Amino acid sequence: GLPSRVTIWEVGARDGLQNEQAVVPVEVKLEFLDRLAAAGLGVLEATSFVHPRWVPQLADAEDLLARLRQADGVRYPVLVPNERGLDRALAAGVRHVAIFGSATETFAKRNLNRTLDEQYAMFEPVVARARAEGLDVRAYVSMCFGDPWEGPVDPTRVAAVGKRLMDLGCSQLSLGDTIGVATPGQVEAVLGQVAAAGVGVDAVAVHFHDTYGQALSNTLAALRLGVTTVDSSAGGLGGCPYAESATGNLATEDLVWMLDGLGVETGVDLDKLADTSAWMAERLGRPSPSRVVRALRG
Ligand code: HMG
Numbered sequence: 001g002l003p004s005r006v007t008i009w010e011v012g013a014r015d016g017l018q019n020e021q022a023v024v025p026v027e028v029k030l031e032f033l034d035r036l037a038a039a040g041l042g043v044l045e046a047t048s049f050v051h052p053r054w055v056p057q058l059a060d061a062e063d064l065l066a067r068l069r070q071a072d073g074v075r076y077p078v079l080v081p082n083e084r085g086l087d088r089a090l091a092a093g094v095r096h097v098a099i100f101g102s103a104t105e106t107f108a109k110r111n112l113n114r115t116l117d118e119q120y121a122m123f124e125p126v127v128a129r130a131r132a133e134g135l136d137v138r139a140y141v142s143m144c145f146g147d148p149w150e151g152p153v154d155p156t157r158v159a160a161v162g163k164r165l166m167d168l169g170c171s172q173l174s175l176g177d178t179i180g181v182a183t184p185g186q187v188e189a190v191l192g193q194v195a196a197a198g199v200g201v202d203a204v205a206v207h208f209h210d211t212y213g214q215a216l217s218n219t220l221a222a223l224r225l226g227v228t229t230v231d232s233s234a235g236g237l238g239g240c241p242y243a244e245s246a247t248g249n250l251a252t253e254d255l256v257w258m259l260d261g262l263g264v265e266t267g268v269d270l271d272k273l274a275d276t277s278a279w280m281a282e283r284l285g286r287p288s289p290s291r292v293v294r295a296l297r298g
């Protein structure tokens with residue numbers, strides 16, 4: 001069966017804009033977030049408190065948070081890799097944070113400048129302090145289905161990494177197909193191992209990139225297994241600057257089109273959302289890669 005309602009975790013302002021060549025002005029980011037809230041999205045990942053040299057596109061995190069008009073009932077989580085990032089997020093008044101680990105050694109090194117063991121040591125005090133401050137903490141795991149340097153990734157390894165991050169005190173585990181290579185059978189295998197490791201499906205989210213056009217099929221496979229939180233990005237913006245061959249995330253419009261058709265509630269107004277992505281595409285100077293945005297607004 002399918003869930004009656006799905007929570008969309010909108011990552012456009014973070015995963016989307018972190019990968020743009022040009023740095024998007026903070027005014028445009030703020031309007032983007034306002035429009036996404038007005039379109040009915042209830043979780044807007046706003047930015048990352050990472051090293052500004054590593055991701056210059058999000059170097060305006062403090063300014064963005066200071067000027068953000070938070071909509072009622074909307075959550076605005078941010079990424080934090082380490083205690084320095086958490087300090088910055090706390091100073092900005094953030095209430096929800098996400099740590100982001102890797103399932104593979106190579107990507108841990110490239111994305112975090114850490115070994116796998118070192119990544120846990122980095123995250124442990126972040127989660128402990130965030131929880132002590134009453135914050136909610138999500139854990140991402142990247143490269144859950146394949147890694148550009150290491151190839152296929154063993155689902156039992158993904159599950160072990162995810163469990164270890166959850167055991168630090170996180171409330172949700174987002175399984176990332178960073179480079180968009182997964183297919184639905186793999187999704188079933190990874191979700192099976194994650195459940196076997198003791199992480200309940202209620203705590204699991206899926207995060208698909210659409211490089212090979214499989215994101216929607218993979219999402220449907222996950223929904224059939226009981227997942228009810230799906231990450232996506234308005235207009236299909238996105239990618240990771242430290243992952244070779246990563247393209248945009250699953251487009252939120254593509255997801256909403258499918259869920260509307262299936263009678264699964266999201267609370268999202270597709271029309272307003274497509275307008276927002278068309279507006280953003282104009283700001284970025286190129287058309288949205290989302291099939292649904294092109295069909296509705298092309
Ligand atoms: P490092 O070079 O090892 O940092 O980078 P360090 O701990 O050695 O510190 C060096 C200096 O940086 C120090 O300053 C720190 O204070 C400063 P100094 O004492 O030399 O003057 N520093 C910071 N400054 C500001 N904010 C901070 C911060 N941390 C240290 N947070 C680090 C380690 C983790 C910082 C770096 O590797 C980094 O910023 N990485 C982030 C990469 C990133 O954002 N990638 C994209 C997000 S992940 C993703 O997109 C995947 C996802 O979507 C899921 C999926 O698709 O799979 C989530």
Ligand code: MG
Binds near residue numbers: 209239
């Ligand atoms: Mg991503």
